[in-house]
Amino acid sequence: MSEYVISASTLGVISLILVLGLNVTWGWSGQLNLSYYAFVALGAYLTGVFNLPPHGQDVTYILGLNLPFLASISLAVASCAILGAALGAILTRRLEGYYLAIGSVSAALIFYTVVDQSPSLFNGPVGIYGVGEPLNSYLKLNFTDYSALYLGMCIAILSLVFLVTFLLQRSPFGRALRTTREDPISSAVFGHAVYALRIKAFILSSAIAGLGGGLLLFYVTAFNPSGWSTAEVILLFAAILVGGSGNNLGVLIGGALILSIFPQALLQIPGMESHATLAAPIGDIIDGAAIMVTIWLRPNGLLPERKVLAPERGVQQSRVSSFLRLKADS
Amino acid sequence: MHTFFLGVGFGLVTAAILSISAVALSLQFSVSPVPNFTHGDIMTVGAYAGYVVLLHSNNNLILGALSAGIAGVIMAAIVYRVFIEPLLKRRVRIHFLLVLLLGASIVVQNALQLIFGAEDVSSNVPTSANHKVGPLLLTTRQIGIIILAVVVLVFVHAVLRYTRFGRAIRAVADSPELASASGINAARITYATWVVSGFLTGLSGGVLALSIGAVDPTLGFGFLFVIFAAAIVGGIGQPYGAMLGALIVGLVMEVSAFYIPSDDKTVLAFGLLILALLFRPQGIIPQHRTALSI
Numbered sequence: 254m255s256e257y258v259i260s261a262s263t264l265g266v267i268s269l270i271l272v273l274g275l276n277v278t279w280g281w282s283g284q285l286n287l288s289y290y291a292f293v294a295l296g297a298y299l300t301g302v303f304n305l306p307p308h309g310q311d312v313t314y315i316l317g318l319n320l321p322f323l324a325s326i327s328l329a330v331a332s333c334a335i336l337g338a339a340l341g342a343i344l345t346r347r348l349e350g351y352y353l354a355i356g357s358v359s360a361a362l363i364f365y366t367v368v369d370q371s372p373s374l375f376n377g378p379v380g381i382y383g384v385g386e387p388l389n390s391y392l393k394l395n396f397t398d399y400s401a402l403y404l405g406m407c408i409a410i411l412s413l414v415f416l417v418t419f420l421l422q423r424s425p426f427g428r429a430l431r432t433t434r435e436d437p438i439s440s441a442v443f444g445h446a447v448y449a450l451r452i453k454a455f456i457l458s459s460a461i462a463g464l465g466g467g468l469l470l471f472y473v474t475a476f477n478p479s480g481w482s483t484a485e486v487i488l489l490f491a492a493i494l495v496g497g498s499g500n501n502l503g504v505l506i507g508g509a510l511i512l513s514i515f516p517q518a519l520l521q522i523p524g525m526e527s528h529a530t531l532a533a534p535i536g537d538i539i540d541g542a543a544i545m546v547t548i549w550l551r552p553n554g555l556l557p558e559r560k561v562l563a564p565e566r567g568v569q570q571s572r573v574s575s576f577l578r579l580k581a582d583s
Numbered sequence: 584m585h586t587f588f589l590g591v592g593f594g595l596v597t598a599a600i601l602s603i604s605a606v607a608l609s610l611q612f613s614v615s616p617v618p619n620f621t622h623g624d625i626m627t628v629g630a631y632a633g634y635v636v637l638l639h640s641n642n643n644l645i646l647g648a649l650s651a652g653i654a655g656v657i658m659a660a661i662v663y664r665v666f667i668e669p670l671l672k673r674r675v676r677i678h679f680l681l682v683l684l685l686g687a688s689i690v691v692q693n694a695l696q697l698i699f700g701a702e703d704v705s706s707n708v709p710t711s712a713n714h715k716v717g718p719l720l721l722t723t724r725q726i727g728i729i730i731l732a733v734v735v736l737v738f739v740h741a742v743l744r745y746t747r748f749g750r751a752i753r754a755v756a757d758s759p760e761l762a763s764a765s766g767i768n769a770a771r772i773t774y775a776t777w778v779v780s781g782f783l784t785g786l787s788g789g790v791l792a793l794s795i796g797a798v799d800p801t802l803g804f805g806f807l808f809v810i811f812a813a814a815i816v817g818g819i820g821q822p823y824g825a826m827l828g829a830l831i832v833g834l835v836m837e838v839s840a841f842y843i844p845s846d847d848k849t850v851l852a853f854g855l856l857i858l859a860l861l862f863r864p865q866g867i868i869p870q871h872r873t874a875l876s877i
Binding site for chain 2: 281283285343346347348350351352354355356358359360362363366367369370377435484487490491495529531533534536538540541542543544545549550
């Protein structure tokens with residue numbers, strides 16, 4: 254495998270983790286949470302400041318604990334989960350629908366401005382950089398082997414996240430969450446704590462965002478405010494919509510299509526590589542158009558969420574028995 | 584004290600631009616159940632249209648403003664006819680419609696980037712003289728912008744209050760079904776409202792670009808949530824509230840810019856927005872809704 258393929262695949266795999274996380278708030282609980290990418294950024298920054306040594310002369314940031322890879326990424330995930338709980342508790346208390354969208358995007362923009370304007374936090378507009386290769390101080394691999402190892406690690410984490418979300422979606426928690434999406438009032442009538450469920454969705458989603466952000470940081474070894482904006486979260490939404498909101502497998506397919514295959518295919522068009530300034534806007538236009546076409550033609554995506562009838566066995570039995578009864582009547 | 588009044592001057596100009604834009608957003612939202620996330624990009628298109636016309640018309644400001652407004656009308660008509668109307672008819676969920684509008688916004692921004700480049704462009708309108716107005720220090724252009732906003736707002740008020748069209752808009756905003764039942768063509772009024780507010784949106788984009796002195800493809804989108812702040816502080820869907828909200832948000836942003844780092848002023852605007860959403864989502868103007876109030 255060439256280095257380019259490994260590099261592109263690593264980025265693709267990390268974006269799939271991000272897509273799975275966003276699917277928790279958007280796909281399962283139906284909340285338009287536009288602050289998602291702020292948590293990706295937060296995860297990246299926090300992983301960085303936990304992992305980096307105390308700051309020197311030309312760069313400033315908080316903490317600098319010099320913790321090992323696993324400890325720093327776990328701490329970052331935990332912090333993202335806690336802050337996700339706080340933001341979710343504030344926002345979902347009274348907001349839903351487009352008010353939640355506007356509120357969450359404002360929260361994200363506040364965070365963005367604060368990070369961009371205060372160099373003492375995460376080194377302002379320049380951002381943090383010089384993050385080492387995790388584990389490689391023990392392994393001492395060369396660059397190519399190390400990249401392959403990191404790709405493998407990301408794939409393993411993606412599989413784990415997929416397994417967790419897959420199981421959670423079929424769990425009572427996942428079902429309850431989807432009832433709050435379809436009709437929060439009936440859901441509350443049936444005894445679900447809608448507010449608590451929505452906060453839990455925020456927590457899970459923010460934790461996955463933080464995990465993806467941490468992996469992203471170790472992949473690019475630097476992170477600054479130009480790397481994240483409202484546009485990024487819209488691309489993730491594009492991936493989810495094209496794949497099929499709520500369906501974990503569907504969003505993986507959509508994520509691969511929108512975030513990896515389309516952009517890479519675009520670069521293969523002859524002459525495109527020499528016009529790097531054209532490639533980015535054209536790619537974004539294609540993604541935006543993909544959102545529009547999907548909602549026009551197939552609002553449920555390529556692989557729509559399956560309607561779960563629970564409990565399955567009971568339903569089938571009753572179908573059989575009602576069929577028999579019909580037979581008997583006629 | 585001097586800096587305070589300087590801030591008030593800037594605040595009035597920002598409020599003037601904001602209020603045109605926020606009133607347009609509120610008008611749209613009062614007749615359609617979707618906040619228009621492409622609003623900022625309609626402003627940007629208006630700004631670019633104004634820029635192109637200014638370049639080719641020897642800086643004729645009236646022509647520039649008109650073309651910005653007409654570009655806004657075209658954009659708003661496309662957004663309404665292609666997305667809002669058909670998809671609402673098909674009962675697509677509002678959430679999906681919002682994401683679709685965000686996608687459309689990305690398409691417009693990047694198309695503008697392909698045409699005009701990602702960098703700022705600026706028209707070469709000569710700078711204008713300073714005037715002392717009471718304690719405030721304003722340029723001729725800033726005074727012009729404030730007067731334009733007042734004229735526009737008075738005009739909107741007059742239309743809403745005293746014309747058949749305005750009554751029809753208010754009726755449709757209250758209830759499209761009841762409006763239809765009393766013989767109003769609700770679909771046509773909704774479309775007409777979009778066209779009118781498209782003109783105001785494009786115009787406000789042109790004025791914003793003139794005030795800042797430069798246009799780039801993300802001009803309007805960057806401003807969008809400040810406009811939402813104004814519209815929501817005033818009570819979304821209420822044109823009069825939007826005017827007051829614009830004044831509050833504009834003054835808070837620009838006056839504070841002299842006391843805190845100027846880039847943090849948007850933080851205040853978004854803070855206001857979140858507070859308004861959480862504690863006073865109905866807006867700052869108390870609503871007296873009775874059957875007889877006009």
